[in-house]
Amino acid sequence: AQSVAQPEDQVNVAEGNPLTVKCTYSVSGNPYLFWYVQYPNRGLQFLLKYITGDNLVKGSYGFEAEFNKSQTSFHLKKPSALVSDSALYFCAVAQYSSASKIIFGSGTRLSIRP
Amino acid sequence: GAVVSQHPSRVICKSGTSVKIECRSLDFQATTMFWYRQFPKKSLMLMATSNEGSKATYEQGVEKDKFLINHASLTLSTLTVTSAHPEDSSFYICSAPLMERGGVSDTQYFGPGTRLTVL
Numbered sequence: 001a002q003s004v005a006q007p008e009d010q011v012n013v014a015e016g017n018p019l020t021v022k023c024t025y026s027v028s029g030n031p032y033l034f035w036y037v038q039y040p041n042r043g044l045q046f047l048l049k050y051i052t053g054d055n056l057v058k059g060s061y062g063f064e065a066e067f068n069k070s071q072t073s074f075h076l077k078k079p080s081a082l083v084s085d086s087a088l089y090f091c092a093v094a095q096y097s098s099a100s101k102i103i104f105g106s107g108t109r110l111s112i113r114p
Numbered sequence: 115g116a117v118v119s120q121h122p123s124r125v126i127c128k129s130g131t132s133v134k135i136e137c138r139s140l141d142f143q144a145t146t147m148f149w150y151r152q153f154p155k156k157s158l159m160l161m162a163t164s165n166e167g168s169k170a171t172y173e174q175g176v177e178k179d180k181f182l183i184n185h186a187s188l189t190l191s192t193l194t195v196t197s198a199h200p201e202d203s204s205f206y207i208c209s210a211p212l213m214e215r216g217g218v219s220d221t222q223y224f225g226p227g228t229r230l231t232v233l
Contacts, residue, residue, distance in 0.1 A: 036224075043207060043226035044158075090157065099211030101148055102222060104158045 002027035002095045004105035012111045013081045021076040021108045023091030032094040033074040034102065035065055037087045044090070050074060061085070081112045117141060118210050120225035127198055128233055135193045135228045137164075137208030143188035144210035149181075152205040152227070164191040164208075198232040205229050 003026045013019045025031055035047040048059025055067045065076045074091060091105040117140040127133050137147055145166045150158040162183055163171040170183035180202075182194040191210075195202050207227045 034222075041229075044209075044224040046221065046223070049221070088155075099146070099213055099222065101160055101163055102209070103160060104150075106157045109155075 002031075002093045002103050004091050004093050004103055006089075006091055006105035006108045008108050009106075010109045010111060012113065015083050015112050015114050016080050019078050019081045019085070019110065019112075021089050021091075021110060023074045023076065023105060024072050025074060025091070025093045026072065027093055027095050029095065031074075032097060032100075033065075033067065034092040034094070035059065035063070035074075035076050036090045036092060036104075038090065038107075039087050047076070047089075083112045083114055086110055086112045118208065118223045118225040120206075120208060120228050122228060123226060124229045124231075126231045126233065129199050130197055132194055132196045133198055133230060135195075135206055135208075135230070137191045137193070137210070137225050139189045139210045139223075142210075142212050144191075144212075145188060147185060147191040147208055147210045148222075149183065149191070149193050150207045150209070152207060154205075158207060161193075164193075166191075195230065198230070200232045203230055203232045 005024045033050040036044040038044050047063050048057050050057045050067045058064045063078050065074055067074050089108050092102045094100045094102045119138045121136045147164040149161045151161050152158045160173050161176045164183045164185040166185045172178045185191045205227050209222045209224045211222045
């Protein structure tokens with residue numbers, strides 16, 4: 001069975017500073033990894049995914065994530081945070097393909113202060 | 115890009131009634147759809163996998179008789195919460211994978227969610 005851990009309930013960053021949201025995963029075989037963002041009272045928006053290839057994945061809104069197989073991590077990063085980045089972020093993993101069922105982490109609330 | 119819709123977006127019902135939530139893939143076909151439940155300020159919990167033309171596959175701990183799933187066509191899956199009670203109040207979200215050529219770059223698209231409040 002696959003699982004995802006997001007160790008931080010909340011991350012606070014000043015606008016303009018770099019941000020990192022942590023994620024570690026557990027899955028048998030090759031992982032299919034995702035990051036989604038959720039704004040208040042809205043559905044999930046896809047940010048990026050890792051299937052294969054380069055360990056550094058670039059996604060929407062300037063976000064990127066680095067796949068680290070030895071550490072089983074997939075941390076989300078952005079070089080310069082914006083206030084509008086404040087939202088709830090979910091890391092997720094699928095086991096067999098990117099079209100199979102996705103298991104979500106507990107979520108990390110990102111708060112960017114002006 | 116691909117769009118998944120849900121209807122209704124918000125529903126309030128009395129305890130003991132049944133509520134049906136629709137999930138549609140608007141511009142692509144989906145033989146499989148997924149239903150999730152999200153409690154306030156919590157993560158999404160996978161409830162079941164909806165399979166077109168066959169029975170849904172439920173996750174452990176999810177009551178299949180309570181949450182009826184029907185995948186009637188390649189663009190529609192429905193979730194019916196039967197005999198709803200206040201503890202069923204939640205945000206229900208569906209997703210559908212868009213199968214692209216080769217399958218490597220498949221992406222799941224999520225509906226906007228349905229907020230169910232049971233009084």
